[in-house]
Amino acid sequence: MSGTLNKVILIGNLGDEVKMHYFDDKNCVGRFPIATSESYVSKQTNERITNTEWHNIVVRNKAAEICEKYLSKGDKIYVEGKIKTRKWTDDKGMERYSTEIQCNEFTFLTPKADQQNSAPQPQNTSQNTASAQQTSANAPVDDNDDLPF
Amino acid sequence: MSGTLNKVILIGNLGDEVKMHYFDDKNCVGRFPIATSESYVSKQTNERITNTEWHNIVVRNKAAEICEKYLSKGDKIYVEGKIKTRKWTDDKGMERYSTEIQCNEFTFLTPKADQQNSAPQPQNTSQNTASAQQTSANAPVDDNDDLPF
Amino acid sequence: MSGTLNKVILIGNLGDEVKMHYFDDKNCVGRFPIATSESYVSKQTNERITNTEWHNIVVRNKAAEICEKYLSKGDKIYVEGKIKTRKWTDDKGMERYSTEIQCNEFTFLTPKADQQNSAPQPQNTSQNTASAQQTSANAPVDDNDDLPF
Amino acid sequence: MSGTLNKVILIGNLGDEVKMHYFDDKNCVGRFPIATSESYVSKQTNERITNTEWHNIVVRNKAAEICEKYLSKGDKIYVEGKIKTRKWTDDKGMERYSTEIQCNEFTFLTPKADQQNSAPQPQNTSQNTASAQQTSANAPVDDNDDLPF
DNA sequence: TTTT
DNA sequence: TTTT
Numbered sequence: 001m002s003g004t005l006n007k008v009i010l011i012g013n014l015g016d017e018v019k020m021h022y023f024d025d026k027n028c029v030g031r032f033p034i035a036t037s038e039s040y041v042s043k044q045t046n047e048r049i050t051n052t053e054w055h056n057i058v059v060r061n062k063a064a065e066i067c068e069k070y071l072s073k074g075d076k077i078y079v080e081g082k083i084k085t086r087k088w089t090d091d092k093g094m095e096r097y098s099t100e101i102q103c104n105e106f107t108f109l110t111p112k113a114d115q116q117n118s119a120p121q122p123q124n125t126s127q128n129t130a131s132a133q134q135t136s137a138n139a140p141v142d143d144n145d146d147l148p149f
Numbered sequence: 150m151s152g153t154l155n156k157v158i159l160i161g162n163l164g165d166e167v168k169m170h171y172f173d174d175k176n177c178v179g180r181f182p183i184a185t186s187e188s189y190v191s192k193q194t195n196e197r198i199t200n201t202e203w204h205n206i207v208v209r210n211k212a213a214e215i216c217e218k219y220l221s222k223g224d225k226i227y228v229e230g231k232i233k234t235r236k237w238t239d240d241k242g243m244e245r246y247s248t249e250i251q252c253n254e255f256t257f258l259t260p261k262a263d264q265q266n267s268a269p270q271p272q273n274t275s276q277n278t279a280s281a282q283q284t285s286a287n288a289p290v291d292d293n294d295d296l297p298f
Numbered sequence: 299m300s301g302t303l304n305k306v307i308l309i310g311n312l313g314d315e316v317k318m319h320y321f322d323d324k325n326c327v328g329r330f331p332i333a334t335s336e337s338y339v340s341k342q343t344n345e346r347i348t349n350t351e352w353h354n355i356v357v358r359n360k361a362a363e364i365c366e367k368y369l370s371k372g373d374k375i376y377v378e379g380k381i382k383t384r385k386w387t388d389d390k391g392m393e394r395y396s397t398e399i400q401c402n403e404f405t406f407l408t409p410k411a412d413q414q415n416s417a418p419q420p421q422n423t424s425q426n427t428a429s430a431q432q433t434s435a436n437a438p439v440d441d442n443d444d445l446p447f
Numbered sequence: 448m449s450g451t452l453n454k455v456i457l458i459g460n461l462g463d464e465v466k467m468h469y470f471d472d473k474n475c476v477g478r479f480p481i482a483t484s485e486s487y488v489s490k491q492t493n494e495r496i497t498n499t500e501w502h503n504i505v506v507r508n509k510a511a512e513i514c515e516k517y518l519s520k521g522d523k524i525y526v527e528g529k530i531k532t533r534k535w536t537d538d539k540g541m542e543r544y545s546t547e548i549q550c551n552e553f554t555f556l557t558p559k560a561d562q563q564n565s566a567p568q569p570q571n572t573s574q575n576t577a578s579a580q581q582t583s584a585n586a587p588v589d590d591n592d593d594l595p596f
Numbered sequence: 597t598t599t600t
Numbered sequence: 601t602t603t604t
Contacts, residue, residue: 073597187453
């Protein structure tokens with residue numbers, strides 16, 4: 001309901017490999033961090049400052065498997081998704097929050113020499129980006145987990 | 150393939166009613182113009198200048214029918230889609246181009262008093278926006294038309 | 299440097315009033331939460347599920363003052379910005395993280411009766427949205443704070 | 448005015464070199480086409496169909512000079528801007544329209560070996576993307592041209 | 597932890 | 601006219 005929108009658009013580099021987590025033989029998630037960075041010259045010290053922001057990307061099912069297969073640490077990727085902050089309780093019983101990007105579309109930006117003759121980039125009909133939407137649409141169980149892992 | 154992206158994000162007001170065009174009993178398109186405007190104060194004349202840009206929105210199938218049912222001239226809408234420039238030949242045999250926005254997601258921004266208790270806003274599972282993607286996905290015939298209308 | 303992008307696009311409703319925090323007579327931040335929601339019908343229970351996501355919006359300087367002046371709890375707003383996760387230490391010495399949206403462009407979506415003849419919507423030259431970029435550009439001290447507040 | 452938004456987000460490859468047009472020693476525009484493509488397998492013929500869409504990018508002043516200096520045909524770029532359709536009269540006195548993307552932010556996505564030690568990617572303070580906004584802000588004359596060129 |  |  002309600003005329004709202006929650007959209008994130010990122011271009012960044014993987015800081016680590018895709019980590020898969022299987023719920024059963026059909027449902028899984030892949031997780032990986034990507035870094036975005038901005039830099040500027042400080043007016044006070046005249047030195048270049050670089051700030052890096054890390055984003056926890058979560059991708060589901062078939063899209064996750066494509067990411068695991070084709071993405072490596074260091075690769076550049078375009079990610080579109082939505083922000084989700086999850087609440088969990090740490091081992092001291094404290095409430096904790098972690099924010100992740102639930103990816104529903106992506107496109108690889110690192111050219112792969114070895115991808116030329118093999119299966120390269122996933123597609124969907126609407127655009128040459130991979131859509132995680134359909135694959136996640138029939139995975140309601142994925143939305144039930146509220147455990148940190 | 151190819152790591153490209155073609156995305157348009159608009160918030161604007163309908164300049165006219167949604168015009169439907171049926172191909173058969175299952176496939177249709179709806180078309181409507183929306184206006185975006187920007188204004189600024191001219192440094193030369195000190196007067197306020199407003200520029201209005203008109204966008205031709207095209208939406209397909211079920212999404213089109215939802216738009217026709219709930220949108221009226223003047224309403225504000227969020228539209229997401231892609232740019233498509235179509236080539237056609239005018240009655241003098243001249244090549245002409247027209248650019249349209251093929252909408253694949255939208256959300257209504259005008260509160261409807263009468264929508265409160267009736268069917269209000271379309272939804273999809275991924276977000277509270279309507280997705281035209283699924284409905285158009287199985288309508289390949291829609292992509293065959295290259296006629297201006 | 300580095301060809302990355304960190305962009306968030308939200309349409310949501312304010313869950314509270316804008317809270318201002320002044321650093322000095324020129325530099326300030328405004329903070330307010332906005333909610334986005336999505337809903338769907340569960341295939342298992344057949345009931346409608348609504349998930350609400352809260353986003354902490356941070357806006358600076360002149361843009362903050364405009365928000366404080368014209369926005370109220372419940373209003374709908376378009377916000378564009380970037381994700382920033384800040385690390386802080388709680389009173390037990392634990393490391394904590396909180397994610398906020400640093401807003402650099404916004405546009406009000408709730409029609410205001412009383413705004414019609416008074417100063418309504420902020421503008422900038424590039425578009426009819428308010429840009430927090432320029433105002434924050436000359437406020438480097440704003441970027442030095444790493445305290446939770 | 449009015450709570451509207453006109454935003455385009457593209458990732459594509461240059462189909463040609465950047466063409467510069469100088470108005471005077473301070474004001475200029477750069478123009479270049481970028482291609483986005485989508486592909487899918489036809490359900491009818493089972494063959495792969497690729498559709499390419501061409502976008503005319505317009506960038507101003509300092510940003511234009513940066514593009515001219517660092518971009519070449521074939522390079523991949525992220526472009527953010529707004530849609531503008533310009534009306535002009537052809538040599539037969541017919542009204543013609545052409546749609547272009549007025550770029551106000553971009554980031555280069557093709558790694559440049561030779562950019563490593565020289566001035567690589569433009570930046571601004573808000574993010575590691577180049578902003579054409581400031582540079583074009585003080586170039587009101589640029590907005591007066593309504594000539595096709 | 598990435599990248600330039 | 602690009603790219604994969």
